Amino acid sequence: RGVPYQTVTLIHQSMVKRLPEHVQVDDPAVVKRLAKKLERQQIPLRSDYGYKVSLFSHLHQYSRKAPLTQLLSIPSTVIHPSIVRLGLQYSQGIVAGSNARSVALLHAFKQVIRDYTTPPNEELSRDLVNKLKPYISFLNQCRPLSASMGNAIKYIKKEISNIPSQCKEEEAKTKLLTCIDRYIEEKIVLAAKAISKYAIEKISDGDVILVYGYSSLVNNILCEAFEKSRKFRVIVVDSRPRLEGREALRRLVQRGISCTYVLISALSYILPEVSKVFLGAHALLANGYVMSRVGTSQIALVARTYNVPVLVCCETYKFCERVQTDSFVSNELDDPDDLMVTRKGKTQLENWQDVSSLGLLNLVYDVTPPDFVDLVITDLGMIPCTSVPVVLRVKNLDQ
Amino acid sequence: MELQAVLMAAGGGSRMMDLTYNTPKPLLPVGNKPLIWYPLNLLERVGFEEVIVITTKEVQKMISTDPKVKLDVKMKLDLVCIQEDADMGTADALRHIQQKVKTDVLVVSCDLITDAALHEVVDLFRAHNATLSMLMSKAHEFTETVPGQKGKKKTGEQRDFVGVDGTGKRLLFMANEADLDEGVVIRKSIMRKHPRMHIKTGLVDAHLYCLKKSVVDFLADNKSISSIRGELVPYLVRKQFSKSTNSPKVIDETHQNLKKNDSNISSRDEELLHLTQERSCWNDHRGDMSDAYHGGRLRCYVHIMDEGICYRVNTLAAYIEANRLAPKLFDEPAVHPSAVVSERCLIGADSIIGASCQISDKTSIKRSTIGVSTTVREKVKVTNSIIMHGVTIEEGCNIQGSVICSNAVIGRGADIKYCLVGSAQRIEPDGEHTTASPHLMSKACSA
Numbered sequence: 007r008g009v010p011y012q013t014v015t016l017i018h019q020s021m022v023k024r025l026p027e028h029v030q031v032d033d034p035a036v037v038k039r040l041a042k043k044l045e046r047q048q049i050p051l052r053s054d055y056g057y058k059v060s061l062f063s064h065l066h067q068y069s070r071k072a073p074l075t076q077l078l079s080i081p082s083t084v085i086h087p088s089i090v091r092l093g094l095q096y097s098q099g100i101v102a103g104s105n106a107r108s109v110a111l112l113h114a115f116k117q118v119i120r121d122y123t124t125p126p127n128e129e130l131s132r133d134l135v136n137k138l139k140p141y142i143s144f145l146n147q148c149r150p151l152s153a154s155m156g157n158a159i160k161y162i163k164k165e166i167s168n169i170p171s172q173c174k175e176e177e178a179k180t181k182l183l184t185c186i187d188r189y190i191e192e193k194i195v196l197a198a199k200a201i202s203k204y205a206i207e208k209i210s211d212g213d214v215i216l217v218y219g220y221s222s223l224v225n226n227i228l229c230e231a232f233e234k235s236r237k238f239r240v241i242v243v244d245s246r247p248r249l250e251g252r253e254a255l256r257r258l259v260q261r262g263i264s265c266t267y268v269l270i271s272a273l274s275y276i277l278p279e280v281s282k283v284f285l286g287a288h289a290l291l292a293n294g295y296v297m298s299r300v301g302t303s304q305i306a307l308v309a310r311t312y313n314v315p316v317l318v319c320c321e322t323y324k325f326c327e328r329v330q331t332d333s334f335v336s337n338e339l340d341d342p343d344d345l346m347v348t349r350k351g352k353t354q355l356e357n358w359q360d361v362s363s364l365g366l367l368n369l370v371y372d373v374t375p376p377d378f379v380d381l382v383i384t385d386l387g388m389i390p391c392t393s394v395p396v397v398l399r400v401k402n403l404d405q
Numbered sequence: 406m407e408l409q410a411v412l413m414a415a416g417g418g419s420r421m422m423d424l425t426y427n428t429p430k431p432l433l434p435v436g437n438k439p440l441i442w443y444p445l446n447l448l449e450r451v452g453f454e455e456v457i458v459i460t461t462k463e464v465q466k467m468i469s470t471d472p473k474v475k476l477d478v479k480m481k482l483d484l485v486c487i488q489e490d491a492d493m494g495t496a497d498a499l500r501h502i503q504q505k506v507k508t509d510v511l512v513v514s515c516d517l518i519t520d521a522a523l524h525e526v527v528d529l530f531r532a533h534n535a536t537l538s539m540l541m542s543k544a545h546e547f548t549e550t551v552p553g554q555k556g557k558k559k560t561g562e563q564r565d566f567v568g569v570d571g572t573g574k575r576l577l578f579m580a581n582e583a584d585l586d587e588g589v590v591i592r593k594s595i596m597r598k599h600p601r602m603h604i605k606t607g608l609v610d611a612h613l614y615c616l617k618k619s620v621v622d623f624l625a626d627n628k629s630i631s632s633i634r635g636e637l638v639p640y641l642v643r644k645q646f647s648k649s650t651n652s653p654k655v656i657d658e659t660h661q662n663l664k665k666n667d668s669n670i671s672s673r674d675e676e677l678l679h680l681t682q683e684r685s686c687w688n689d690h691r692g693d694m695s696d697a698y699h700g701g702r703l704r705c706y707v708h709i710m711d712e713g714i715c716y717r718v719n720t721l722a723a724y725i726e727a728n729r730l731a732p733k734l735f736d737e738p739a740v741h742p743s744a745v746v747s748e749r750c751l752i753g754a755d756s757i758i759g760a761s762c763q764i765s766d767k768t769s770i771k772r773s774t775i776g777v778s779t780t781v782r783e784k785v786k787v788t789n790s791i792i793m794h795g796v797t798i799e800e801g802c803n804i805q806g807s808v809i810c811s812n813a814v815i816g817r818g819a820d821i822k823y824c825l826v827g828s829a830q831r832i833e834p835d836g837e838h839t840t841a842s843p844h845l846m847s848k849a850c851s852a
Contacts (some may be wrong), residue, residue: 074522075531079452080511081407087531090407094532095442099687106685113677187673195680253686260694 007369009302026133028150030180032064035400042229044147047140048084052147056342059365060209061371066150067339069303073097073266074319087164088117091140093148102250104288104324105194105222108154111145112186115162119182123175130178131169153289155295167266195325197385198223201319204383205284213238213281217310219299220250221286223319225257228284233265239263241280245270245301247344252277270301277312285374287320292398293329294391296320304334306378313382318391325398333372342366406508408527408615410453412517413495414441414460415487421721424699426827429464431515433724434776434793436731437741438477438760440718443518443734445478448511449525455481455825457505457578459498460515461489473722492629496624504791506621512633514612518727519715520734521611521708529574529706530615533698537641537705539576540716541567541608547722549729549789552807552823565610568602569707575689576705577602577843581635598699599690610634611715638705643764721825728791754843759794776811801835 014114031037031054044051049397055069075082082090090113091363095101101110115138116162122137124130142159145151151159169178213237217224228240233244240263244251251267258265268276283305289297296302296318309316314369345366346355358364374392417565418430425433426555431441448456465484468476476482485502488494492518493501499512511527513778521540530538566589577599577665578591589604598604601776612634630636684771690696698704700808714734718727732739732755739754740746744762753771758764761778768785775781776794785798792798796809806823809815813826 017463071529073524075528076522078524080523080527081409081453083452083454089406091531092535094528098532101685101687102679103684103686106681106683109677109684110681113674113681116674116677190677222684222686250686252691253688256688256694399650 017318024337028066028146029064031066044143047143049140049144052077054274056359057365058339061334061366062339062367062369063339065337066341068097068341069343070097070099070341071343073191074144075247077141078124079227081216085144086114086118088167089144090115092348093145095288096145096149103220103222104152105321107152108158108323109190110160112158112190113268116183117236119179119186120181126247129171130173130175131167131171134166135163138166153328154321154324157323157326158189161185161264171249173212187327193321197321197323198226200385201321201383205317205319205390206234206236207337208232208282208381208383209236210362211237214241215239216241216243216277216280216283216305217254218243218251218283218285219245220254220304221246221319223321224286225254227319228258229261232261237264241276242266243268243270243273243276243301244304247340247347248299252298253289270304273305273308277308277314280309280312280314283309283314283316285316286319287318287324289328290318290320290325290370290382290394291330291373291393292325292327293331293392293394294379295330296374296376296379296382296391297330297371298374300333300372303372303374303378306374310378316378318374318379318383319383322386322397322401327398330373331375333369337372340370342368344368408509408511410448410456411499411502411506411510411596411620412441412444412448412458412513412616413457413498413612414458414464414691415489415493415498416515416719418516418719419842420719421724423721423825423827424724425808426765428570429461429719431460431464431465434774435518435718435724435727435772436735437757437776438731438735440518441515442478443474443731444513444515445476445480446517446735447517447521447523448513448828449478449480451478452613454485455492456484457485459485459487459502463489464485494635495633496630496637499621499633500624500626504581505619506618509618510616510621512612513617514717516610516735517613517730518718519611519613519710520713521613521710521715523613525708526613527710530709533704533706534657535704536614536617536620537576537638538709539638539705540611540613540710540715541707542710542713544609544610546608547726550806550823551722551725552825558621565605565608565706566607568604569709570690571601571603572689573603573709574706575599575708576642577645579639582636586638592646592650598646598693598695600692605709607624608709609715609717612717614638641703642705643805644829645705645713665677708712721808729755729772730803772832782817793828 011155043050052068052074054067055072056067075090078085078090092110095110096107101107113151118141122134126135142243143145165182171183188251188283200221215228217240231238240258242251242255242265244267255265255267285302285305287296287298291297306316332348345368346353358366379391382389382391408812413430416430417756418425432439435779436818446780458517465486480487482843488502523684526538526540529535530639555836556612559833562584566578566580570577580589615634624630630640650812672795682697714730716723716727718724718745739756740752740758741760743760744758744764746752746758746764747766749766750764750768752758756770756774757774757778763780765783767779767783770787776796778794779792779796781798782800786803791802793809793811795812798804798815801818802815803820804815807821807825809826810828812829815821816836818835819832820837821832826832
């Protein structure tokens, strides 16, 4: 299956819990099963790259220099061109960030739906879902799906299956396209506006706000607060190798907000100045843990030590029913070559693969326990971290 | 459909008239295959199933009638003929087939021999939603001596100045020495956006372009552009940085998807793309306050190959070099199974013997290509040469560093060094010819 994690609906049928394939890469039987599935769907298998640190050897590790497209035909016939473009943009990091990836995914699905024609003797509600499965596998190979993308895919699949069989194709397609537009509008755009409204109440004049890396939502909040003439300054904390904070810094300074920029190693020096910490989230897990960019848990930990309030901003569509207590079980390994840096023409780690006792680890996510998070600001309101299962239950009831 | 392939095979080969006066350039044998086979094979290998081939009536006739010209490709070829004397440039040809173009195009020239990974070029086109994506390669020195030329080859060709940004992928500047009056002029707006530019001169343009469909439509409206390389590409590269974003009939407008003639669809999609870019934390440059791509809608990219084969066979020197390297691109046996090769001859490992050849005793063939249906009699030494189809070489000849065109007859005992023997010429027995004897060229090009 293309969706990377199993869902357990709290009310209805209980399904057999199976470990998802993407965290069992060191099990040859699972890898073989995955290869067979991809072969059936005519998607090429992307091979792992480089030495993996043993603690994370159960995860995939790909190289950016070996894109999946070199195994595909040009022009791509098996996979819709907009999905190929999306996969490339994911693997090269052109579309990065939970919200951006979800919007791009839904945009590509709109193109797919527009170009889709029901084959004879088939029903749109079943055939279209089957058509989407190889695309989802392909995207998963390019870059593991995020929790928000998984939820969006679940939503679309549900909408497609709910199309009545007597519905004509054109009508069904228009209905699906409007559903997608409405999803984006409600869950992303309007949610951002609602979260900003709540969050601005928490920003008072004279605040020194610390943000980590780039979170589109937190940036949005800060820009809106500045528009509403709150007086505050921002400290942007950044970390290698992604250095996403530079982009956050650029956008804030462009608006006129006064910013300070430090690397995460300077965190404990700068925290005494900070009055609040705003963090973005990749996903909120069912046990209240926050999954976010690697380094977030450290920020939350040090902030707790200095008694600085930590506020996490997250839309409800990123809530997922997974439970995780550590960052090892399920994570993403990025290209280890990103850790190499060239200074004055010399790259010290150039031949890291030749050193047998050396492994480069480029983690993407980590989980922050709810003890370090004081408040979660969602579009449903401001809730404590432990109320996430309640929100999920309410969401399931709605659906 | 994602991409349509268009193969330009109507060029005249004006820089190697000695070879092309009799055989049209797309059908010149390279490694015993017609030149046009190489780009077709490249397209077939990466997965294209059909190609639009723009060529002349003469070439079309030869392909369908001449048994020696076997194209051997499984793809569907859609041959579009244009008049030979119409003097059409490559952009004119693209305008000619505008009705057939339904999606983005990949334009290839018939004289391109390369083993490049095409996905690199197409990935740039896809990932950055580029308007133009092209392939270039570092030029290699030609090592073979060219027959008919004394001494080293003079670089009479004008240099191309190619400016790329720090990543080496974004094309910022392209100009030919011929178009520049005194020096290289770079606009300040470009320098402000891309303060670090690398200008390269030793590059070979492979004439392989990925173009958006809106560019083809743009060509239909702008009939003054006649050559893709000479006019369209520099125009697009300059247009990346032009200030006018709402000039009439410009590519920006036609970029929107007007498939269903519903402007609501395109504007809503544009909004989503804009939302994605807004939320994504990626930027293609650092150091200034601009958004990704500096907010520009038109982008040109180039993939520069460091290693690998990339030749454009448009001069005699390139033709000889290509013959030397072409066998590496396909793994057929060096000696064709239908060739009759006697046991007591010495055939070097890097020689190719074509079909239905007859190689007699005591011959020595080193670093050479022998064409289809060629007869080589006893005691002949052929070194570093290209022998085309249907040639007869009588006993005792010594051929070195030469090109012998089709159906020529080399008389007994002739000694030919670094010459080009024209098509169907006869060389008298016991003649001694070196580079200094220009009368070997055929009567047609004795000018």
